Structures are given as C-alpha cells and as structure tokens.
Amino acid sequence: MATDASVAPVLNTKPGIQSLSPFGAARSTVEGAPLTADELRKTNAYMRASLYLCLGMLYLKQNPLLKEPLKLDDLKARLLGHWGSDSGQIFTYIHFNRLIKQYDLNAIFISGPGHGAPAVLSQSYLEGVYSEVYPEMSQDEEGMRRFFKQFSFPGGIGSHATPETPGSLHEGGELGYSISHAFGSVFDHPDLISVTMVGDGESETGPLATSWHSTKFLNPITDGAVLPILHLNGYKINNPTVLSRISHTELEALFIGYGWTPYFVEGSDLDSMHQAMAATLERCVKEIKSYQKQARDSGKAFRPRWPMIVLRSPKGWTAPRDVDGHHLEGYWRAHQIPLPDVAKNKAHLKLLEDWMRSYKPEEVFDSEGKLIPELAELAPTGNARMSANPISNGGIIRKALHLPDFRKYALAVNPGITNKGSMSNMAEWLRDVVAKNLTNFRLFGPDETESNKLGGVYAAGKKVWMADYLPEDEDAGNLAYEGRVMEMLSEHTVEGWLEGYILSGRHGLLNSYEPFIHIIDSMVNQHCKWIEKCLEVEWRAKVSSLNILLTATVWRQDHNGFTHQDPGFLDVVANKSPEVVRIYLPPDGNCLLSVMSHCLESKNYVNVIVADKQDHLQYLDMNAAVAHCSKGLGIWEWASTFPDEDPDVVMASCGDVPTMEALAATALLRQHLPDLKIRFVNVVDLFKLISNDDHPHGLTDKAFDAIFTNDRPVIFNFHSYPWLIHRMVYKRTGSHNIHVRGYREKGNIDTPLELAIRNQADRFSLAMEALDRLPNLKNRGSMVREKLLEEQIMARNDAFEHGIDAAKYREWVWPYGPKEEGVIGAVQSKLGLGGDDQPAASVVGTSE
C-alpha cells in the first residue's frame, strides 16, 4: 500500500508559475480540433456578440450599436456590474450550445460565479428568449438599448442571475450552492445535463467544498448528470483564489479524490481554446452518455468517476491586458467594472470605445441590431435553448403530489391520556407519500432520519448510496442505489439538493435536528428572497414549498447538552417576507398530520414545522385536529373551565411540550380553584398572532381579542425564545397582559434529566404565574399558592434526589420570589432534602 509514485509527497518549494499562468495557447487534457474553420469563425463571432452585449450592459444607456462615436452622454452615470467571469461563462455556454444541437441534449446552465449575470443575460438575449419573455427588450436597436440600460439600473434588474433571468434557477448572490443546486435539479430527471459553472472564489466556501461529493448520491439510471466547469479565473474581489495557486498535481488529485475525472482546458489564445473546449466538452458529453447507457442497458447502477472540466482562462478575458501600467485582463482589477473612470478619463473612454469596437458589433448584428442569421443558427431552438428550458422554471412542469388521505393515519386518541409518538405515526403517512410519488418526491436529511423516528419511510424508499458497499450493509439493509431518502452529514448539501429539486419542479421535505438548523440560516434566507422575488416575475410559475421539519427539539435536548439547545431558527424565518414564510407548531400527532399534508400541498412558501419525536400526550381526534389546524389557533373548550363565560385568565400554548405543561398547569388550577374561569388557547400557526396588516395569516384585532381578550391576563407558554411572541403581539390592545414563558439561554442544562425536570417545574410556575396575575383572588390565591408550592417542593425534592442542583432548579423556575424561598427552606429542612440517588428512567425521555 505504498503511495502512488506519481502523486508521492513532494515539497512544493518552487511556485509553478509557468503552469499557473492563464495565458497562452490552449493546453488541454483532451486533444483534437473538431471545429471546421467556418465553425471556428462563427463561434468566435458569436462570442464577440455576447461579449459586446456584456460591455453594453455595464456601460451604455444609449448608442447601443456604437453607430455614433462613443460619448459621455451614452454612458450610465453610475457604472455597476461585473466583467470578471463573463467571458469564461460565455465561452462555455456557446460551446455547449453546439453539443445540444449535435446530440439533441436537454440542458440547463447554472451560473455559479458571483455577479456573472451579464454572461447569461447576453446569451438569453442572443438566443431570442429574452425578447420572447420581455417583448420590449426586442432584438433590435431600441430593444438592445433598453436591454443595456435596465441592467443594474433603477426599475431594472440586478447583477446576479436573479429570478428575472430566463433559464436561471440559481441566483448566486450568496456563494457556495451551485453544485448542490445542480444535483438537486438532475435527480429524477434522467435526461437532463446541468452545465454548472463553478467560480474559483465560490470553491473556497465550505458548502461548495463538500458538495463535490454529491456523486455518491447520484444514480446514472434514474438521474441525469451534472457537468461542472470549475472556472479558474484566478481572482476573487481582491485576492487570488486558492485553487488557482496550487500545483497541477494537487489540483488534479483533488478532483480525482472528490470522485471526478478532471479535464483541463487552459489558455487565452482564442482559436486554440475554442478547439480545446469543443473537443473537451464533446468528450465529457460522450462519457456521460456512455456511463448512462452502460447503467441503463444493464440495469446495474454504478458510480462512474464523472467528467468535469477545469477551465483556466484569464479573469476578464479579452479585456486589455494592461491599462496605465497595471494589469487588467488576468488580474483582480477585472473583477467588477473594468474601466471605472471612463467618465473622467478621456483616454479611457477612447480605450473603452476601441475595446467595444474590437468585437465588431457591425459584423455580428445587422443594421437593425439583430444578430445575423448565420450566427443565430448556432443556438438551439425552442425549449432546447438553455435559457428557455422549462426545468429552470420548475413550477411549469410541477405536478401535484398524490397525497394519501392523512385522516386515514389518525392516531386513536384518548385526550390527555394516550401517550404516543407523533413522529413515528406521521412516518407511516410519509412512507405512503413516498410510495405514491416515486419519481417526484424525496426526503432529505443529515443522517438523522432514523433518529428522528422517520425510518418507517425506508419501507417505500431506501437511502440512496452510490459509494462502495460492504457485506455488513445487508445487516440493516436500508442502503440502495435507487432510493428516495437522501442523507449526507452536510445540512448545506442536503438543503441545496432540496432547493434544486423543488426549483426544477418537484417536491421534498428536509428533516433535521432543531439546534443545528442554524447552520443553514443563510441558505433558507436566500431561498426566501428568491421565491419572494419570483412572485413579481409574471412568467415564473410557483414551485413547491421548501418544507423543513424540525425535531430533536430544545425541550428534549437534555441528554445532548447545551450545544443542542437552540430554538432560534424561528426568529430568523419570522424576519422574512410574510408572503413566503409559514411556521407551524402542531401540539400533537393528528395536528402534525394535518399540518404536514397542508405543507406538502402548498406552493412557494418556506414552511417550518416544529414537532417532538418522542412519545408524548395526545389530545385531539382527527376531526378536531383538522378543524383546529384549519383555524390555526383556537380555544380548547374541553381544557377550559366555564367555556361559555368570559375567562378570568387565559392559558395559552404554542408547541407540543409547552402545551403539555400548560395543560398540566390548567389542571392544577382547576383542582385548587374549581370556580376559576380558565380559557385554554392553543396556537398551531404562529403567524396567526401577528396583525392581519402584517401577514396574510394574521388575525384582525377583533378576532384576536375574541380569543385572547383584551384585558384578561394571558399566560403564554411558548416553544421558543419568549420575545418572538412579544414582537408578534406588540400591536394588540392587550399586549401588556400577555406574559410569555419560553426557552431562555440560561442554566446550561446539559446533563440528562435536568431539562425534563425543568419541563415539569413549568406546570407549577405557569399556574403560579396565573395566580400572580389575578390579584382579585387575594387570600384564596395565597392559599392555593401555598398548596401548589408544597406540591412543587415535593416534586423538587424528587428532583434533588435525582441529583438536580438546587441553584439551577431555582434558576429554571421563574416565579420563585423571596417569599417562597422562606417556605421552601422550612419544608426543605423538615424533609431533609438533597439526596443524590439515581433518576428513575421513566422520568426522562429516551435518548437518540
């Protein structure tokens, strides 16, 4: 097992300047010159047309064809946009067009490098799609003028591949997700090739770095192919990129290590680069086809070392190499506007004009501004054009799921007595969702599906695994080449796959531990922005919602410790636009079923569902659950006292564990104060609490007051940080009366039992909180308070006997004041507390 000689450890003492330069005649792994002289000439001309359009977008508001000499007035006053990666992307796009036509391919183009929109916009314009979608951006001089002017201009479009960009399903504002999006798009699209430009800056991000491993989850029979083109243009905003500054040996080894076959195309000389890229892309397409054919003909899936391309070309390729003694082409100065001072520097204005004219617009566009026919013919037609592929506007091809009727999966409920797992029950329904939608739905998660009690779905669709197998895999038997569950220990990758999957017209669900969902805060954030923007783009059809099921929730994370306790993802989501976010906290199993079914049917939302995975109390039969979830919140009359009367106090809850404790608190109060009028309210749909002015689900003030009253104390037991409720209700008349208890980042509850004890302490403190808020009770209140306190001291005694620390206990139990401390001290000394025995196993949840 000696190290391979050719990749043996060598000291990299001498910088490999020669091999790292992006300049010169093409150097490529694949040899050959497949283009005829005429094809070469046309390809070059098409590229010039596209590059000309890019510069036009960056600079011009008029004189689009440079029919007049370029003058200051022709320029936009504020120059914005990025030139750096445009040429390399255009180069790739054009060469892939040739293969689409030659091999009748079904392809989309994913633009990974940041701010590379001019490349794909110019291509879309040249192939006519842009004018079809936006008729005012016609293929003539005036249309071209508008097309230029709108770019990075008020009322126009941005500098990323935003939703307004035909053919785009990947905006690229935040970097790192091009490869995972691409894989998501090709799963269950066996004929699709997603041509994916990957920026070398983007490649440094964590999410991108691990997403190369996605090949271990792609089946060549049922899925299409991703063809990545790593674009080594060498620079980020202000630094070289790491991958452009390592040796050829390392770079090649890296991609072989990731499981790909890297083909290199390097250089700047246009003619030889065109030949090299034509030959290399063709080789890649043939390899892809050949692997697919082998697998499909034999019916035996395998993991090929799929082809990918490393394209090393100068940053800002085809720009002037040097300006005023500083490098432009091939340097980071070409990142954004290449000549930023043209408005002030006449020589630079002239330089820009010469540069633009060097693309010979008069040769490639006719006098009306239309691309000349011999070039227009180079692009594919109809939906074969990458910017017209309906897959990139997935809502168009989306088919509704065949959803089994969730009512048939109802838990039989003896309210408040049945103790069952909501999640494992829901898994049975989910299994059948999988079974009925075997090419249209996938379940995603970071190695937690089984732990999250959703393993039941494997009966309908196993876990996809295309890496190697060992004989012992038979033992559990849940891995398969073909499956419906996607698990990799990268929240970024599985979320990226899911996004790509739904944006290309399918359906899915991500399950994750609640505490670690913050890892993808930013991805969810960006997806919210994407779908919100899509609402404004007429031709974009709505896609399936991004469904995120959170479990292993904060209230059950005693055994995993403090690092595993954080319910704050809800705050991040609640900041997003009300048009696109929904948050549900079903209190029990039948509500979970109802909510999940609703979410899987919905479109264009980010749905977040929070539910416990352990056994817990069940309350509502299916009819009641459906009615409750349809309203989103409601009074639980069966849990209230004197439901026909105005309440003295409202006990409210949101979240399953908090609901259990709030009900227990209500029972305590009812026991000790049988004539107290308690209204019990449960909230499933969190946004019901917000004003209807601020969210479409929000209640009117009148409806809100009808449930919560506007003058009675509301004791609100909440799953997450309490402030989230306060910020939602601050506009309500009775907001001052709403007293919220929730998770607080205190006390370092990181050993078993502590959190369970804390949960149990809740019922006492909730009840006491209610008493505190009811001054009219006076002496009666005090008496009950003392009784409750005695009961709690007994419970606390149990806790101490189980090893709970007294200081911590006091910290958790909010309403303890000095008054009670005295009583506690007395009872404590009477009973002689402080034992140090074992916790009873039954007191706590099971572990994961």
Place this chain on the structure above:
Amino acid sequence: MATDASVAPVLNTKPGIQSLSPFGAARSTVEGAPLTADELRKTNAYMRASLYLCLGMLYLKQNPLLKEPLKLDDLKARLLGHWGSDSGQIFTYIHFNRLIKQYDLNAIFISGPGHGAPAVLSQSYLEGVYSEVYPEMSQDEEGMRRFFKQFSFPGGIGSHATPETPGSLHEGGELGYSISHAFGSVFDHPDLISVTMVGDGESETGPLATSWHSTKFLNPITDGAVLPILHLNGYKINNPTVLSRISHTELEALFIGYGWTPYFVEGSDLDSMHQAMAATLERCVKEIKSYQKQARDSGKAFRPRWPMIVLRSPKGWTAPRDVDGHHLEGYWRAHQIPLPDVAKNKAHLKLLEDWMRSYKPEEVFDSEGKLIPELAELAPTGNARMSANPISNGGIIRKALHLPDFRKYALAVNPGITNKGSMSNMAEWLRDVVAKNLTNFRLFGPDETESNKLGGVYAAGKKVWMADYLPEDEDAGNLAYEGRVMEMLSEHTVEGWLEGYILSGRHGLLNSYEPFIHIIDSMVNQHCKWIEKCLEVEWRAKVSSLNILLTATVWRQDHNGFTHQDPGFLDVVANKSPEVVRIYLPPDGNCLLSVMSHCLESKNYVNVIVADKQDHLQYLDMNAAVAHCSKGLGIWEWASTFPDEDPDVVMASCGDVPTMEALAATALLRQHLPDLKIRFVNVVDLFKLISNDDHPHGLTDKAFDAIFTNDRPVIFNFHSYPWLIHRMVYKRTGSHNIHVRGYREKGNIDTPLELAIRNQADRFSLAMEALDRLPNLKNRGSMVREKLLEEQIMARNDAFEHGIDAAKYREWVWPYGPKEEGVIGAVQSKLGLGGDDQPAASVVGTSE
C-alpha cells in the same frame, strides 16, 4: 499534460471491500516496529485502562473497579454517552504521549468526532490532571466512582469535550470546526503541535471540507503545526461515511489534492496497529520538525505538503464484534451505548461484565484504584500533558493588547457637515493595533478587507498567502508569507481560525459584509454557549472577546441587490445569554473608534459592531463620542429643541444611516414647527434598551423613562428589523408609545439608487410619523404635514425622474395613507411626473 496514469479515470464498478474493511493486521504507509516488546505491552495496558474508564463512564455509578460481580444496581438508570470513536482517539492520544516525552513536544489534543468526550476524559484522568482540577475526582476507588457517575448525569458533565474538560478548546457539539480551530490555535505559536482527530462524519460537513485548505495560510517559521488524524471509523449515527467508502486511490488523491501528505494506518489487530501508529506518528513529527527547521534555518518560508494520518479502525474498536447475530464492533450500532439493554437483558449484562473485565482493571489499577506506576510513567508530566497545556485554557496565557490611544485618531468634526468615512479612519488606528501587536493580534475576513475600507492595515501587516505566487502579485504587493491579515472566501474557516486564535490566548477581529454573516450564525451561537459555560468553570480564565465588525450594511446594499440585504444577525445574537453578548451601532466615526477600542480590550464576549463603510455625516467630536459611548445611549442636546424642557416627542435612532435620517427628520420638524419640543436620542449600545433585570447593560425603568419618557411618542429609527426593538422594550411602561421604523423584507430593492431614495424618503416619513403621533397639533400639524408632503412630492418627483417605480416608492414610504395619495395625485398631474432619465451619481453611494 496528460492525466497521471496511476490516477487515471477508472470505473469504480467493484466495491473495494478488501481495502475498505477496518479489520485485520495493520496495513500502513510507513513501515517499522519502533516499540520494544515491553513498550508494546505497556502501551496496550495503558489503552486498556483508558477503555475501561470509558465503559465505566457510560455504565457505572458504583463498583468502579468491578471488585464485586457486576449487578444491576451498579448501573446508571439512564445510559448515555458514545462509545464509537473513543478507542481510536485513545489510541492516537497514547501514541502521541510517547512522542511528547521523546521529543519534548508542546502539544494539545483537539477531539473532532461528535460525543467523543470519554476518550479525552479518561486520558485526562489517567495523566492525573482531572484529579488536580477536580480534587473530588481523585485517583482512587471513590474518585473513580464519582468520575464515572458524573458523566452524562444530572449536575455532572456532558458527553462532548465541554469547557469542563481539561485540555479542551473545542467542544465538538456542532460538527465541522476541528481543523479551523486547530489552525487558529497554532498561528503565532511556533512550537505548538495541535493533534487533531477529525471524524469521518464531521468530514462531510462543508466547513470541515474546505478547512483542509488552511495550509495555504500557515507559515512554518512563525506558526506551529496541525497534525490531523482523519478517523475513518466508517459510520455516523445511522449511515456509513462517505470517506470510508471511496477507493484508496480517491482517498489518497483527495488529501494530496488538499495539499497534505496522507499516511495510512489501517486495521484492528492491536499489536501491529500499535507498531504502525508509533512508526507513523514519529514519521509525521519528524517531518514537521524537518520542515520547520528548513524554513527557520533558511529564513525562507514555504508550504510543505504537511503530513496527516488516515486512521482506519473499526467503529467501537475492541467491543464484541457480534451481539445476537448483529454486528457491534465495526458498525454503526457501536455509535452510542453499545449494549443499551443491559438492564433488561441478563445475558447482555454478563457480556458487559466480561467485556469490561477483558480490559483487566485489576492489572492496570492498584487495589486503591490508582493507575500502576509503570503505566503512569508513560504519560508526560506537568504542562507537557496534553490535558494540562495552558494553551487550551488560553485566558491564562493571554496578554492584554498594546492599544494605541484611539483618541489620537479622532476625526475632526464639524457636526452634521463633515462627510467622511468612519471605517477608513478607523483603519488607521487598526493598522497601529496590528503594528504594536505583531504576534498577538490578527485581522480576519472573507476577501472583503479592502472592500470594507480596512486596506490601510496592510501597511502594518500584509495578507498571509502561502500558496503559489505569480509575478503579477507585485502589482498590488499585499500578499506575503508573513502577514497579519487572514483572508479566505470561507466565513466558516476564518471564523474558526479566529475562535481557535482567541481560545488559545490571543486577540482578533473578524470583518464581514453584514448580509452574509448569517452563514456563521451557528458557529457564533456555539461560541456563545462555550464562553457562557466557561463562566461556570472556575479554572477557566477569560479569553479575548470574539469581535465581529459588520459593514456593507443593509442600508447601503442598493447596488448589490436583495440577496445582499439582511440585518438579522442581530436577532440571532440577541437570543444568546446576556452574560456574553454585546451589540454596538456607533452613529459616526469617533464613536466607532471608541467602541472598537472598548471591544478589543474586553474579555469573554461576542461583540458585534455594525458600521457603514461609505462616507457619511459625522456628528460628535472625540470627547463627546467617548462620553456618549460610555453611557451607551443618550440625549443629543445639540440636535434637540428646548433641551431643558420636557419633550413633546422623542426622535430616537440606532445605527449610522438611520441616525442621519432621523436627524434630517428632526431638522424638517424644527424648520416647520420651531416651537415643537423634540428630544433627540441616540443608542449605541443596543442592550441599554433591555431591562436591567435581563441584561447587565440594561437601564433601570427609571433611567429609561428619564431618557425616553413614559408617555411621549417615541419615533425610533432602527438599523435592523423593527421587531428587535419592540421585543427589547416590551416591559417598559411607555412601550406602547414607541414606534419603530426599520428594515423590512419588502420591495425587492435590488437596483442602484432605489435604496438611497428609500433612505431619503425616510426623513419625510419619520417627520410625518411624529406629526401623526402628536394629535394636539391639530390644524398646525395638518399644515406642516401638507408642506412636508409637498417637499416630499418634489423629492419623489426627482426619484421618478431617476427611474424609481411609483408602486415601490409607495411601498417604502410607510405613513402614506389614502389622504395623501389624493394630494400626491393632484401635485403629480400638475407636474407631469414619470421621467426616465439618469440618476445623478452624487445621489447614491459608491459601489464595492
């Protein structure tokens, strides 16, 4: 440039079962058997002692030495903890101990795999550190009993390498950061070796996958070395790991590609594995020393392909291979408690007892429970013990920064007229901070330092770059082998480096664009938990604060578009424990200096500072700024009217751009209503708003009311989402009077100018909001309202002429009601609005 033959593309059609099995005699890259028979015997015994302790932690509450037959009562009632990675980690730790002694090394051990605490706890106990730190956990039978019982037990310790763990600076609750933490720990610690176990599950995360590239930023002269041991134990919770199921060729290529020299140690046979690991680790240490010597002797830094080890051993190594026909050792069933049902299954109880006895506790511990002397001698002594290395308790070795007096860098301010860049000015001070602390402070960022106007620091410390150079790098000249600025396009990596750097006793600052800081929400979250917990651990000394400077803020992200707009990181941070988080929004340049200096001096916080990087108005001279920042908020009398009287209305602001607009609104009101009593309040320290019950910085209600009043309308212009203010002030008496304006996720402001226009519209709407809240003004108010409206319509006209969409404009300008719409319509038609000309460049900010 053909592909190397030995790593040529090959179809990976046959699973390489043979080479992927972790079982059998050792297979290793490095040959040799350096251990004598006696050393081998002792090493084995030491490992048995450690493994025994691990099982004891998982299972026992008494009978720690198994002096009695194992009975049910000896077991903890709830079995928690993880066995899977313990043996491999112990194995590595022990073998490194040998080298510490032999070569007098300075080393720490970083435990990357999740829940691997028993491994490092048992090692700490064996080398005596645990008993020194926690005397009750003595090295005797009763101490061992306590040591076992406390693990994953109420009042005890968790199952990660939590802050209570001696020698730990990496908890590992959330996976993915072991390598970046390790690199942070060795920067500027030239003699340190951070021995870093990396889990193969963890390796699938994005942050870990890119952090291998950290070698491109490590200088062998000034920095120490990271020695990673990738632990291929094959399984996560419920799945195989990707890296354990790819071919040897791919795995080797991957790490060569990442820039390392991988040495393989694979197998399960203990004797041969001990020899292989001893030989391999020694080879690695020698290589590290040799590279360092070469660089240090010659004074020429270079990037070696540093050694790393791939250790393939069975998951749960040394457990029974099969139990009841299912694999345990070498399978995912060994992940957590290996025999979970011992309480119910007598045969398994017996199996456990036999297994534990197979480690021969009576041989390795004396009858008192103390490790026998010949084994105790194997560990290093004093601070050479990895669990005693003071670097892992960095606060102990931390030296305060030499901070230049920030007052000397004051901006000369003509209040409200000076228009300068706060950030570029602060960069001068920061440059001198760097210059005065050349081995103790680093600036971190993801390729944005220059863009963030902090490039001035390069004069004192360049950007570290250990990858290859090209001649053109001379052009800018900011890259160097030795430098103080760390830039890689991975927020995860640079944040991880910074954490490692400060946890090992140094200082630093991370600068980042505000919108993308959400990428590391979860890392910051976890760091908050770490430092909060440290407050409870007596022997932990406080470390420098984690300072995060956010710029490219939401109010200046017009040109970069909607994807670049998100101020919600503050919400995430505000959820964390008040003991450890601080948020500052300095309104101008001198306040920024004051705040930054304060933050760099502070300990044990996460400080978040939000400041614009563009030129903007300056208000406070240095004395006023220091006084203002010391209080954290205050009344700006110079901006108020009738400052000695009770106000009619309070205009408040937090954040620099919002302050500018609130001041402009105040000026408008003063102009039109000269007798209106306006109090202007600015907030720098956000937590001043919270009750002093909830945060140490919080104002008392009395102090709060003295500033904001408890009955006057407060118009509060805020940098971030408005709800954050509402949740902070909800307990205040006057909270209903506080009307907050902030960023809202609406309107898709993604073209230039739009956001600048929106900012300007703010001043009018803020002023009108104030009028709306002052019903006593009656007719006067209406008149002023109309005047303001006219002015605003003129401004709006300008905006329309610059291409702003009318519908969007209406959406941004909050207080527009139907009443104004009528007036607007009239004026609009009179003026004939809707032009489509160019924006004036001066209206908008510059681009980045």
